[in-house]
Every structure is written in C-alpha cells, then in structure tokens.
Amino acid sequence: MTLYNQADKNTQLTYLYITLFFIFVIGVGYVFSTALNNSLFLYVAVIFSVAMSFGSYWWSDKIVLAMSKAKEIDRNSNRDIYNLVENLCITAGLPVPKIYIIQDDALNAFATGRDKNHAVICLTRGIINRLEKVELEGVISHELSHIGNRDILLSTIIVVMVGFIALMADWFRHWIFWGSGGGNNKEGGEFRMIMFIVAIVFSILAPLSAVLMQLAISRRREFLADADGALLTRYPEGLARALEKISADPKPLKEANRATAHLFITNPFRGKKISKLFMTHPLIEERIKALREMDVK
16 A cells, blocks of 8 residues: 555544534434433533634643643744644645744643644654654654644644533433433423433443544544655655654653643653543554555655
8 A cells, every 4th residue: 555545544534533423412412312302402512512623723822732741943043843844834835823832841742723824733842852753753744734634723622522422422421410400201202212312321431432533533643644754754764763753752741631642742651551542642652563564665
C-alpha cells in the first residue's frame, strides 16, 4: 500500500466514524426525549450543546495551552525552532502557526486551534533538546498534518459531543430519580414502555460507547497524520525514529491530563497498562511499522 492509498483509506474511514457519531448523538437524544414524553428535554440539551460547541470553537486552544502551562516563542527567542516550523509550513502551504513550548523534559508535542489561520503547535523542552533535526522535522510535520487536515477542530467537536452525551445521560437519570421520568407511560402503551427501558440502558451504556468512538476516531487520525507527515518531509524514517525515542522515554508529562491526552503525538502518561480498546493512541509499534512500509517515491 502506498502513502496515498493509506491516507485516502484513513480519511474515508474517519468521515464514516464522524457520520456514525452524529447519528448516535441524535439517536440518544431521541430515545431519552421519547421515553420521558417531554421534548423540552431534547431542546434544552441541544441548546446547551450548541453553547458548549461555540465556546470550544473560540477558546479551546487558550484553555488547553493554559492547562499545559505552555509559553509562546517567536523567531527572536528561538530562531532554530521557528525556522524549522516555517520551512515545513512553506512546503505544506500553511500559514506559520503560533509556537509554544512546555518546560518539561518529557518527549511530546501537540497541535490545537480552530483552523489553519488560528493554529498552535506546542513542543516540550525535552523533545526539542533530545531529538535530532530529521526526527524533530517528523514530529512537526505530523502536527502540521493535523492542522492541514483540520483534525484540531475535529478533536474539539468530538470532545463536545462526548460531553453532550454524558450530560444527557446524567439529566435522564436525575429526571427519573426525582419522579419526573416517563411522563404518562400509560398514554404511550407498550411502545413507550419499551422506549423507557431502552433509555435506561442507554443512560448507562451511551457515555461509554461515546468515549470508545472518540478513542477510535483519535487513533485513526494519528495514522493519517503520520502518513501525511511522511509525505511532507519525504522521509518517513525521521518520524519513525522519533516515535521510537518518544516511546522509550520513561518520563510522564507532568502537565498532561485525561481531557487533553488525545491531543499529544503519543500518550503522555507512562507506566500504565490499559486495554487497547481504551487507548487514546494506536500502538507505537503499529505506527512505526506503517511508516517503514510506506513508499514515498
């Protein structure tokens, strides 16, 4: 499989996941509102989710950077890194994003922002100091690919949708607990009773299912960014070697948390064995293998 085939396949699968995710959100809302016999529940939830989406669109990058305690640099304060990013942006046909650094010895990086004109690349001090130039180019090209593919906005939308589903499930359970659940189920007969039972099951399983879908999409986007990053530098081995070094680094990123973990180029936590199903990133071994099997000639 060539790099172009890999990128095309990953893009198609990702948009399929997003479509299914939207259908899932609408389906959960419909089941809850039908079970409660109260459309107001769905209207309030949708309005609230729109407000969350609006806030995430405009301020998600600032929130993430503040949580990570990152500081902005410019050409004068760090000419080598700025020039490296600028040269890759020229090749990719992208505006130069703002560049931030986290003062941490761990090896990691991420991109954020709402679009290519309002994007940010963030690197740890450790990844700058400990990677060779071709390896650092691989990492930066990976993050630029996230920007070019609009993954940074996509990640924000997915987080909001997951939060929306969890919120609806929580509201539904509280509605039942306080004695408002189901409206007048006798009026709806057997169908409404079935929907009420389905809604109870959904209130338990829907948030977990949404998180699993989020993780699946995040993992797929990492493969695509690896592929596009390799196309940008024409040297997949650089990113492959960078991933090897990052995975071998035992230091966890101190400023990382569960809400931002999926943004980083690799899982920022260390020493925790978790099921592949709940991983925020694909296995490093799989990503390295895919990179080394690519044909960029």
